[in-house]
Amino acid sequence: MIILAETEVKDKLDEILSHHSANRDELIPILQEVQEALGYLPQEAMQKVARFLHLPESAVFGVSTFYAQFKFFPTGKKKVRLCRGTACHVRGAPHILEEVEKRLGIKPGETTDDLEYSLETIACFGSCALAPVMVVDDNVYGRMTPKKVAQILGDKKRD
Amino acid sequence: MSEIRLIINGIKVKANRGATVLEAAQAAGIYIPTLCADPDLEPYGSCRLCVVEIEGMRGLPTACTTPATDNMVVHTETPAVNEVRRTVIDLLIADHPMDCLTCRKNQQCELQKVAAYLGITERRFPRTNRSFPVDTTNPFFDLDRNYCILCAKCVRTCHEVTGVGAIDLAYRGYTAKVATFGDKPFMESICKSCGECVVRCPVAALVPKETRQPTREVLTTCPYCGVGCQMYLGIRDGEIISVRGDRDNQVNMGRLCVKGRFGATEFIHHPERLSSPLVRRNGEFAEVSWEEALDEVAARLRRYQPEEIAILSSAKCTNEENYLLQKLGRAVLGTHNIDHCARLCHSPSVAGLATTFGSGAMTNSIGDIKDAACIFAIGTNTTEAHPVIGFEMKKAVRRGTKLIVANPREIELVRHADIWLRQRPGSDVALLMGMCRVIVDEGLFDAAFIAERCENFDALKSSLQAFDLDFVSRITGVPQEQIVAAARLYATSRPAAIFYAMGITQHSHGTDNVIATANLAMLTGNVGKPGSGINPLRGQNNVQGACDMGALPNVYPGYQAVTSEAVKEKFEAGWGCSLPPTKPGLAVTDVFEAAYNGQIKAMYIMGENPILSEPQAKHAEEALRRLEFLVVQDIFLSETARLAHIVLPGVTFAEKDGTFTNTERRVQRVRRAIAPIGNAKPDWWIICQIGKKMGSQGFNFAGPSQIMDEIARLTPSYGGISYRRLEKGGLQWPCPTKEHPGTPILHTQAFTRGKGQFMPLEFKPSMELPDDEYPLLLTTGRSLFHFHTGTMSRKVKGLNVFRGEELVEINPQDAEALGIADGDTVKVVSRRGEVTAKARLTQASPVGVVFMTFHFAESPTNQLTNPALDPVARIPELKVCAVRVEKNGSSG
Ligand code: SF4
Ligand code: SF4
Ligand code: SF4
Ligand code: FES
Ligand code: FES
Numbered sequence A: 001m002i003i004l005a006e007t008e009v010k011d012k013l014d015e016i017l018s019h020h021s022a023n024r025d026e027l028i029p030i031l032q033e034v035q036e037a038l039g040y041l042p043q044e045a046m047q048k049v050a051r052f053l054h055l056p057e058s059a060v061f062g063v064s065t066f067y068a069q070f071k072f073f074p075t076g077k078k079k080v081r082l083c084r085g086t087a088c089h090v091r092g093a094p095h096i097l098e099e100v101e102k103r104l105g106i107k108p109g110e111t112t113d114d115l116e117y118s119l120e121t122i123a124c125f126g127s128c129a130l131a132p133v134m135v136v137d138d139n140v141y142g143r144m145t146p147k148k149v150a151q152i153l154g155d156k157k158r159d
Numbered sequence B: 001m002s003e004i005r006l007i008i009n010g011i012k013v014k015a016n017r018g019a020t021v022l023e024a025a026q027a028a029g030i031y032i033p034t035l036c037a038d039p040d041l042e043p044y045g046s047c048r049l050c051v052v053e054i055e056g057m058r059g060l061p062t063a064c065t066t067p068a069t070d071n072m073v074v075h076t077e078t079p080a081v082n083e084v085r086r087t088v089i090d091l092l093i094a095d096h097p098m099d100c101l102t103c104r105k106n107q108q109c110e111l112q113k114v115a116a117y118l119g120i121t122e123r124r125f126p127r128t129n130r131s132f133p134v135d136t137t138n139p140f141f142d143l144d145r146n147y148c149i150l151c152a153k154c155v156r157t158c159h160e161v162t163g164v165g166a167i168d169l170a171y172r173g174y175t176a177k178v179a180t181f182g183d184k185p186f187m188e189s190i191c192k193s194c195g196e197c198v199v200r201c202p203v204a205a206l207v208p209k210e211t212r213q214p215t216r217e218v219l220t221t222c223p224y225c226g227v228g229c230q231m232y233l234g235i236r237d238g239e240i241i242s243v244r245g246d247r248d249n250q251v252n253m254g255r256l257c258v259k260g261r262f263g264a265t266e267f268i269h270h271p272e273r274l275s276s277p278l279v280r281r282n283g284e285f286a287e288v289s290w291e292e293a294l295d296e297v298a299a300r301l302r303r304y305q306p307e308e309i310a311i312l313s314s315a316k317c318t319n320e321e322n323y324l325l326q327k328l329g330r331a332v333l334g335t336h337n338i339d340h341c342a343r344l345c346h347s348p349s350v351a352g353l354a355t356t357f358g359s360g361a362m363t364n365s366i367g368d369i370k371d372a373a374c375i376f377a378i379g380t381n382t383t384e385a386h387p388v389i390g391f392e393m394k395k396a397v398r399r400g401t402k403l404i405v406a407n408p409r410e411i412e413l414v415r416h417a418d419i420w421l422r423q424r425p426g427s428d429v430a431l432l433m434g435m436c437r438v439i440v441d442e443g444l445f446d447a448a449f450i451a452e453r454c455e456n457f458d459a460l461k462s463s464l465q466a467f468d469l470d471f472v473s474r475i476t477g478v479p480q481e482q483i484v485a486a487a488r489l490y491a492t493s494r495p496a497a498i499f500y501a502m503g504i505t506q507h508s509h510g511t512d513n514v515i516a517t518a519n520l521a522m523l524t525g526n527v528g529k530p531g532s533g534i535n536p537l538r539g540q541n542n543v544q545g546a547c548d549m550g551a552l553p554n555v556y557p558g559y560q561a562v563t564s565e566a567v568k569e570k571f572e573a574g575w576g577c578s579l580p581p582t583k584p585g586l587a588v589t590d591v592f593e594a595a596y597n598g599q600i601k602a603m604y605i606m607g608e609n610p611i612l613s614e615p616q617a618k619h620a621e622e623a624l625r626r627l628e629f630l631v632v633q634d635i636f637l638s639e640t641a642r643l644a645h646i647v648l649p650g651v652t653f654a655e656k657d658g659t660f661t662n663t664e665r666r667v668q669r670v671r672r673a674i675a676p677i678g679n680a681k682p683d684w685w686i687i688c689q690i691g692k693k694m695g696s697q698g699f700n701f702a703g704p705s706q707i708m709d710e711i712a713r714l715t716p717s718y719g720g721i722s723y724r725r726l727e728k729g730g731l732q733w734p735c736p737t738k739e740h741p742g743t744p745i746l747h748t749q750a751f752t753r754g755k756g757q758f759m760p761l762e763f764k765p766s767m768e769l770p771d772d773e774y775p776l777l778l779t780t781g782r783s784l785f786h787f788h789t790g791t792m793s794r795k796v797k798g799l800n801v802f803r804g805e806e807l808v809e810i811n812p813q814d815a816e817a818l819g820i821a822d823g824d825t826v827k828v829v830s831r832r833g834e835v836t837a838k839a840r841l842t843q844a845s846p847v848g849v850v851f852m853t854f855h856f857a858e859s860p861t862n863q864l865t866n867p868a869l870d871p872v873a874r875i876p877e878l879k880v881c882a883v884r885v886e887k888n889g890s891s892g
Helices: A007-016 A024-038 A043-053 A057-064 A084-088 A094-106 A146-153 B021-027 B079-094 B110-117 B153-161 B196-200 B259-263 B290-301 B319-332 B346-358 B366-371 B386-396 B412-416 B430-441 B445-454 B457-466 B467-477 B482-494 B510-523 B543-547 B565-574 B588-596 B618-625 B683-691 B704-714 B797-802 B812-818
Strands: A078-083 A115-121 A134-136 A138-142 B003-008 B011-015 B074-075 B139-143 B167-170 B176-182 B206-208 B216-221 B229-234 B240-247 B278-281 B283-289 B308-311 B374-378 B402-406 B419-421 B498-501 B534-536 B602-606 B629-634 B644-647 B657-663 B666-670 B776-781 B807-810 B825-831 B835-840 B850-854 B866-869 B881-887
Touching: A007 A024, A007 A043, A024 A043, A024 A057, A043 A057, A057 B167, A057 B176, A078 A094, A084 A094, A094 A115, A094 A146, A134 A146, A134 B445, A138 B467, B003 B021, B011 B021, B021 B074, B079 B110, B139 B482, B153 B167, B153 B196, B153 B386, B196 B206, B216 B467, B216 B666, B240 B259, B259 B797, B278 B290, B290 B602, B290 B644, B290 B683, B308 B319, B308 B543, B308 B588, B319 B543, B319 B565, B319 B602, B319 B657, B319 B704, B346 B510, B346 B534, B366 B386, B374 B386, B374 B430, B374 B482, B386 B402, B386 B412, B402 B482, B419 B482, B430 B457, B430 B467, B430 B482, B430 B510, B445 B510, B467 B482, B498 B510, B498 B704, B510 B534, B543 B657, B657 B704, B812 B835, B812 B881
Parallel strands: A078 A115, B003 B074, B308 B602, B374 B402, B374 B498, B402 B419, B498 B534, B602 B629, B629 B644, B776 B850, B807 B835
Antiparallel strands: A078 A134, A134 A138, B003 B011, B139 B206, B167 B176, B216 B229, B229 B240, B278 B283, B278 B644, B657 B666, B776 B881, B807 B850, B825 B835, B825 B881
16 A cells, blocks of 8 residues: 655655665664654565665564564554453453444554554453444444444444 | 593493593483484484483583593583483474374474384373464475474575575474574475475474385485585385485585486476387487397498497486497597587697696585685586586585685675675686786785696796786776785685686687686696686596597597597507597587588487587588488487487496596595486497498497497506596596506696696677677576476476576666566567567676576577687687577567
């Protein structure tokens, strides 16, 4: 999924790489700056970083996926977060997730093609009493049911 | 290597200094269970199964990462050790499928073996549910992550052994997994499909699609490229079903590439194999008996004068067969008109190195690569054309060897290079002489070596005057500072080895290119020492051997000159016949011209497909059509065989005995694994029959071993070679006597010609350069997944999955100007012809240059190439010609 125009990514990357040396220890600082500038790590950017550092692309991918701080999709306008903590889990969080995935057509960590929504799961919101919990941007929705998902996310069915 | 002594489980044990505790135990036959250790991989220490107790050390160190030291006392079977092992396995099998009986790794699985050793009979932890889809995209193996124990052997193999780096561990914790870049299926990754990771996976995660076990195995030599990897063919019920690398040799040490591991068997049993002699009757092929076919060949060949006959021998066939065919030509048909495809790849190596060093073969060995402080790879796409040598180079770089790559295209080696020189195709003499100039100017040459071992240095020095940096940079397109940096790195890292292939030789000034590499090596004293030298990488499995055996118009076996009266007398005595006059025969490039003009009337072609490999292929085809009589001996009805009057079905490497000589001059056995398919016959047998039918006494051989004995008698460099000795492993020529151990490095004391000769050179541009009408430069090469004209490799389904058709690689900038998108069908047009293929846009091709291979009959690239010849070696300029690329309107 290419969101930024290719040249835009290229210019920003060239800028970032210009003040780093081609030393493998620079990998994480470079990735952090790329994410800062672009909001996520597009594949083309990781490839370019790999080429710059003479590293295999797979190694850059391995390192970046190891750290939770890196994102591989741009974030959507609205951020949907679902709890996968124990309390929520036993009260049916998996069904909620299933419903959200179905409605938005994306999996956790992904963003819809129109950049409207991105989806994430969270270990525990600390609102276990309200389980199962879903948060859209700053709005907390408790005692979720698949039906409520439809109400909150509207009826936009995707494939 | 000094030894140390230690005590393991109360037993006194000796080990090499530097060994790990695990290696010391294994050497003494003491079993320590392991899951992540591998003799070819750096110690990793992640599975913790190999823990031991060591007196005086705290905790439980892992044996695979702990160096053994003198007087160490080790215990491998204490309760604490076994408790850890047990827990490790309990955790691993908690999410491991338990379908051992039907598992593809049953009985070969190391997890199974360790669990059995520990007496584990049940799952102690509750089953967790992991569920990954299986990646079945690769045609030869699957990745089922549900079995994966995350030992990272595959990942480390792909980085440490092959240097490809297609996979790595990605994500973490519960979601951790082996992944390609972007977590894509294997087939969308850069994986080269060598299968090295598959071989090392301890469980059924990475498994070959073919898992049948053979009933017996035969050790032989890979039939594809000049590396000459040793492999075991596995046979079951008359069928070759498996291939495995042989670890006990100095060439490949167990490793194989995709062609050897997965592509060497399917064509053997291919339904299109020729199984009966064919004779053309009224324009159609008719199957006939061997008797009839051979009688007719003999009778019809008798009708021609020696100067009307030409023979094309084969770099795919064995030494014995090449020897016999040139003997048939010289002793029976009376002609020196014999040649083979080496003309089209390495004749400049033979010519250029003969002038400078006195002998034209790879000076050093594959095993030497690790000893080089610097590798200079020019005009070789080693990882594609000589994959296992590519592995070895990348491994050396990993351990600190410097790498300079000179190549117009961004080949795989570039990622591993310290310096990449992107010279314009055809500018190599300028680049190499420019580097010599820098080395002389900066005083970095080896004055002592030059004084003692070389001559003609002053002539070289004065010819360097013409190669100032300004000029060199302008001609090559390489920035001045890069030329200087490369010259310094090459000159100051000793020993330094030069490797080259067809990027150097296939030019109208190919011999000059080779001489330039020799100048550079002599200048820095990089000849005759381990890890140095000039190393032309020979393309085909036995192109070295075919040259050695005298399948060349100017030399008898062992490069004994046809022009020498003494040599002629020697062979007349040896063969008991009179031989043609001391005048060299025609080179293959001239043979086609002569056939076209009607001067050559009959041809005998063994195992070659010149219609695809010759430049200006249309012309070559027409030449063959004009012949009165054409005999082709091959395993398939190749494009060339279709034009023949008589086709004789030979056999593959798996159905006959013989020897191949690899690129490092190592003579190695080819062993018969199965009986010939159908009514096909070994090529040596066929030649013997024709020799006998034509009345010669010199072809009464019981088998290839006897033929080799005759070769040894008449060829000084093969003098000490016999099948009995080869049973113990290959031998590198020169091997003059029965006691001689073979020669891994040439020119150690003196050059073959005495002193090494510097040769002044001048820069000559390629014959045909881009102009207004043909604005792009076409250069040709190979793909890893195919071989030569594809006669064998294209019969392997899985290899076609990787590369099923020709692709014209073009830089996006050029493509944009022409309105061409990736995947468009385009027409490539030169002054000699046109070819249609799909375009692939890639930065790997520099601006102004397009790239094609010559493996595909549907897109015969060599209809475009320029037959302009090198004046000395008579090699055509296959690497450079001018073309224009047009978008093909009629397609999608
Ligand atoms: S098959 Fe070879 S290239 Fe592909 S992942 Fe395995 S080791 Fe790497
Ligand atoms: S695929 Fe095999 S070799 Fe690779 S990590 Fe998994 S178990 Fe180990
Ligand atoms: S490197 Fe060459 S000889 Fe070795 S397996 Fe591959 S094709 Fe065969
Ligand atoms: S478990 Fe869901 S909010 Fe705590
Ligand atoms: S074998 Fe030593 S830690 Fe895995």
